Amino acid sequence: MDFKQFQYVLKVAECRNITKAAEQLFVSQPALSSFLAKTEEELGAKIFDRSTNPLSLTQAGECYVKTAKRILALQENLKKDVEDLNTCRGGVIKIGLSDMRATVLLPFVLPEFKRLYPNIKIQTLESRSVGVEENVRSGAADLGLIPLYYMSDEFSTQVLYDEELLLVSGQELPCHRGELRSWVEIEELNDKDFIFLPSHTRIRRAIEAVFLEHGVRPRSIMDSSNHMTLYLIASTGMAMTIVPEAIVRMMNPVRLPHVYSLGKAGFHWNIGAIWRKDMELSSAQQLLVRLLKNHY
Secondary structure, eight states, X not given: OOHHHHHHHXXXXXXXXXXXXXXXXXXXXXXXXXXXXXXXXXXTSOSEXXXXXXXEEOHHHHHHHHHHHHHHHHHHHHHHHHHHHHHOOOEEEEEEEOHHHHHHHHHHHHHHHXXXXXXXXXXXXXXXXXXXXHHHHHTSOSEEEEEOSSOOTTEEEEEEEEEEEEEEESSOOOOBOOSSSOEEOGGGGTXXXXXXXXXXXXXXXXXXXXXXXXXXXXXXXXXXXXXXXXXXXXXXXXXXXEEEHHHHHHHTTTOOOEEEEESTTOEEEXXXXXXXXXXXXXXXXXXXXXXXXXXX
């Protein structure tokens, strides 16, 4: 397979000008024009509409470019996998995630990963979920670990574990006894004081959707961008909050408030790994995802 053919066509599609593309490819303009003409002849259809200025793709050209990008991405992934298997050379896996998830996930997974891949370095890019998505989209991160809630279909995903979002209160509430913990009726939270993460966050949107479904209107008296701050303030009895179960496990030794499930079945969402659809995970990246999944 002539990968140079794909690279040349993609460069012309990017520049939308044969002369500019030839300069960047370090070939002559006549040679590139001849190459494109031969490619179109083999394809049996025109790739570029030369009657427009700048050049534009034909319908067949759009299909060609889309497929060419996939093939070159697969070629690059194959090279990485073979190099990884044959030489075990060092490298870097860049993971986008929140600082909270870095704290509760990585210490339990990285020692085993490091034992199997001692020459591969892990680099974290810590930010809110929106920032994680953008880092994966731009290629700044290879993998992202975020709640799979309101997810764009532009990413490939793998569910890692189910996480419950828990109600935290400094005061004891009327509740029902469940198998794992006591639970409260969601409707009983109407007009209660709450503190939340900011409105643009995934967890805030998820909580608001559940409250709306049950006709509950809490009084939001404060926002904070830190789960631990929410937990500690709620534990004083000033207001209630809702945080991931991981925060409750991590903060219990500091202060133990009353913790409840929301409704008998609890309020859950999936935490997962995401990556670009045009990228295949290397063997090391696949192992890291499996370790994260197996931890739960």
